[in-house]
Amino acid sequence: MKAEDIRAKLEKNVPSAKIKVVRDSLLVENPADLHNVVLALKSDSDLRLDYLSSLTASDFVDYLETVYHLYSIDKRIGPVVLRVRVKRDNPKIPSLVAIYRGAEFQEREAYDTYGITYEGHPDLRRIFMWEGFEGFPMRKDYEQEDSETLDKDDIEWLDRNGVKVPDEMRQKALNPPAPAEDKPATPPAS
Amino acid sequence: MGLTQNATVVDDGLKSELSKKGIVVTTMNELYNWGRRSSIWPMQFGLACCAIEMIATACARYDIARFGAELFRASPRQSDLMIVAGTVTKKMTPQVVRLYNQMAEPKYLITMGACSIAGGPFIDGYNVLRGIDRFIPVDVHLPGCPPRPEALLYGLMELQKKIDSQVIEKTEWYQKGLTREFPIPELGPRGLVPKFNPEVWQPREVDHRKERYGQPIVIRRKAKAPDLDAAPAPPRPAAAKPQPTQPPKPTV
């Protein structure tokens, strides 16, 4: 079934939801409608999208996005792709765990790496990175640490554990050079 | 005829002559090393895809038992060799260092694969340690992605050579005051604290990667994303399925 047909169907079943076709996928414009849309797709007698095969996130700089791939095992339909876009500064999307149990870990993963909050998730915490990790490493503005030079924390830790630190490294860590101009790196030619 | 300094060393020619007559001449040192190198028990643990090759090496086709190293021990207390087979993530590093600390002397370590040597394909990742040699000393580096089982066997043979070359009285684990406990790094807010142990590893003076690729490792923010709402790019030649609405035009 084409995305356009599904959109027409949803327009009939969930009239309140605004849906746009982006390429081959359905963009649910208001995240609050997501629950109703997914429930309608799941219970529709022609579609019966009973399987959430993947839930991922991506960062489009202006917004964050979650992408859902739905299949029907019964009707052999799929994938039906849903997209939800949220603002970077307050990314909140309703959780699908109540509808698809398999969403639990995938939502935790998307939360861990992109910092999208899935509201209603029973246990939303980091899954890959450890507790106490700061930031969301898959976001485009995440800056990795420089793993070739020691920082102040490292020096303190090494001193506490009785490891000898060369003077040069100690100097560098305690008087770090001024950070370079914070220009975005030129993206590689695609 | 006074004793020369090397009187206890029998030269190889004489040794082989004697062995033909059924007389074995050896030294304590050789016997000891022969025993050690012929029964290297590796520790049973793998971290990623390289572990699969390690498993293949242990199976019948490559048969690591030919080198006396088939007893993969489930406990670090019983093993002589740690094969770090696979990607060492930052989250896994404390455990790997702790296991190494728990092994009894003499202990050896083989890093198997590009990942455990230097981060491999994931060197730019936020989550992968750029080489386990940042925290613990390595005896044999075994490059490859993954190294074939033959390569692991070769690495094992190199390790056997190393063991053979050690002299009992001089080996470090019989010296007084040896502590080979390496501090176990902690998980910090941005990665491991510390990033490396300067007593074990220090950054290279020349960054060969930088020299070769002409740019530092990209750690700064990237800020460009495709615009999905724009007209879709023309499909690549390897597009999955032809669309039914666009049948191929018949050529006239």
Ligand code: SF4
């Ligand atoms: S070196 Fe290659 S094969 Fe080995 S763990 Fe890394 S990615 Fe996998």
